[in-house]
Amino acid sequence: xxRLECLRAVYPDLEKxxxxxxxxxxxxELHSLGHRANFFYLQHAMGLASSTGLGLAxxxxxxxxxxxxxxxxxxxNLGSLSTMAxxxxxxxxxxxxxxxxxxxxxxxxTATSTGTDLDGxxxxxxxxxxxxxxxxxxxxxxxxxxxxxxxxxxxxAKVEPTGPAGYVTDLSLLENRFQFRRYIQSTSRH
Amino acid sequence: MPVSLTSSKAVFDALKxxxxxxxxxxxxxxxxxxxRMADDDPETVLVRxxxxxxxxxxxxxxxxxxxxxAMLMQNHGFLASINGIVSFAHLYKIPLLMLxxxxxxxxxxxxxxxxxxxxxxxxxRAMGIPxxxxxxxxxVDKRIQQAQTLAESSLQPVALLLTRDLMWEE
Numbered sequence: 001x002x003r004l005e006c007l008r009a010v011y012p013d014l015e016k017x018x019x020x021x022x023x024x025x026x027x028x029e030l031h032s033l034g035h036r037a038n039f040f041y042l043q044h045a046m047g048l049a050s051s052t053g054l055g056l057a058x059x060x061x062x063x064x065x066x067x068x069x070x071x072x073x074x075x076x077n078l079g080s081l082s083t084m085a086x087x088x089x090x091x092x093x094x095x096x097x098x099x100x101x102x103x104x105x106x107x108x109x110t111a112t113s114t115g116t117d118l119d120g121x122x123x124x125x126x127x128x129x130x131x132x133x134x135x136x137x138x139x140x141x142x143x144x145x146x147x148x149x150x151x152x153x154x155x156x157a158k159v160e161p162t163g164p165a166g167y168v169t170d171l172s173l174l175e176n177r178f179q180f181r182r183y184i185q186s187t188s189r190h
Numbered sequence: 191m192p193v194s195l196t197s198s199k200a201v202f203d204a205l206k207x208x209x210x211x212x213x214x215x216x217x218x219x220x221x222x223x224x225x226r227m228a229d230d231d232p233e234t235v236l237v238r239x240x241x242x243x244x245x246x247x248x249x250x251x252x253x254x255x256x257x258x259x260a261m262l263m264q265n266h267g268f269l270a271s272i273n274g275i276v277s278f279a280h281l282y283k284i285p286l287l288m289l290x291x292x293x294x295x296x297x298x299x300x301x302x303x304x305x306x307x308x309x310x311x312x313x314x315r316a317m318g319i320p321x322x323x324x325x326x327x328x329x330v331d332k333r334i335q336q337a338q339t340l341a342e343s344s345l346q347p348v349a350l351l352l353t354r355d356l357m358w359e360e
Binding site for chain 2: 018020040042043044045046047048049050051052053054055056057058059060077079080082083086087173174177180181184185188
């Protein structure tokens with residue numbers, strides 16, 4: 001399963017969600033499908049995409065938040081699973097694209113390549129719904145269920161360690177950040 | 191426990207006055223009353239962290255959502271957050287109000303706190319983070335309000351060091 005196929009399969013469903021991605025291939029691939037003002041690409045600070053999603057979810061209970069995380073990033077901040085599980089925001093969908101690799105720095109294998117089980121870790125941390133998918137169709141169904149469900153969900157999507165040729169997009173980091181905040185301000189009530 | 195309840199209350203009230211609605215925290219002795227006050231207050235969202243760096247992401251999410259937040263941590267928690275501060279808050283111009291208990295300085299009895307105390311201010315200066323001290327109850331309210339104002343107007347992290355003189359009574 002390719003990450004890009006997964007993103008393409010759910011892209012139409014992301015129209016009104018607040019989306020936070022990790023850096024590298026995930027950001028570049030989502031951007032390549034067509035940037036939207038409700039997408040925020042965290043181009044550094046590995047590990048903090050899930051924390052950002054948690055902050056958004058706690059502050060905007062009426063909005064659905066999607067985080068596209070990765071195995072390398074999540075392994076840098078496993079504690080985030082326990083914090084998410086502690087507060088269990090019903091409006092947060094946490095996707096981990098697990099390619100068993102630190103792809104953007106040259107494809108070095110992560111610990112998931114030697115048996116570390118993120119599905120098991122997420123479950124044991126207390127995330128109420130955790131599932132692993134290996135086919136695009138299953139990913140699509142899992143995402144739909146997660147959007148319909150009122151429970152914090154972590155989806156481990158096992159994908160190939162492939163990505164685009166480059167990671168730099170024409171969207172500057174600050175432009176993305178200000179646009180994202182402005183989008184939220186224009187769509188939410190406080 | 192000689193952690194000042196009065197000072198903790200003054201800090202918490204000042205944060206509330208600034209409309210801080212979300213606090214992330216990792217417990218440390220000087221912060222126990224503050225964390226309990228946040229927990230007891232139905233208007234405040236308290237996020238108990240596993241590691242302080244998570245708080246940078248949570249505060250960024252809150253900022254995007256239009257919610258004012260603050261981070262409560264020890265100076266060793268600040269040390270543990272540095273990459274998040276640089277690679278997120280500085281890179282993306284995120285306002286962070288950081289309340290940092292300043293352990294390991296004059297009067298410190300715990301040997302394990304002393305190295306962190308030596309380098310806290312030097313690191314804040316090296317990182318270009320504006321900082322000031324919460325060292326007397328008379329100035330707590332104004333200084334928190336000023337720090338919050340600067341963080342929001344400059345879109346950057348700002349630190350307030352909670353000192354022994356304020357937080358410890360003996």
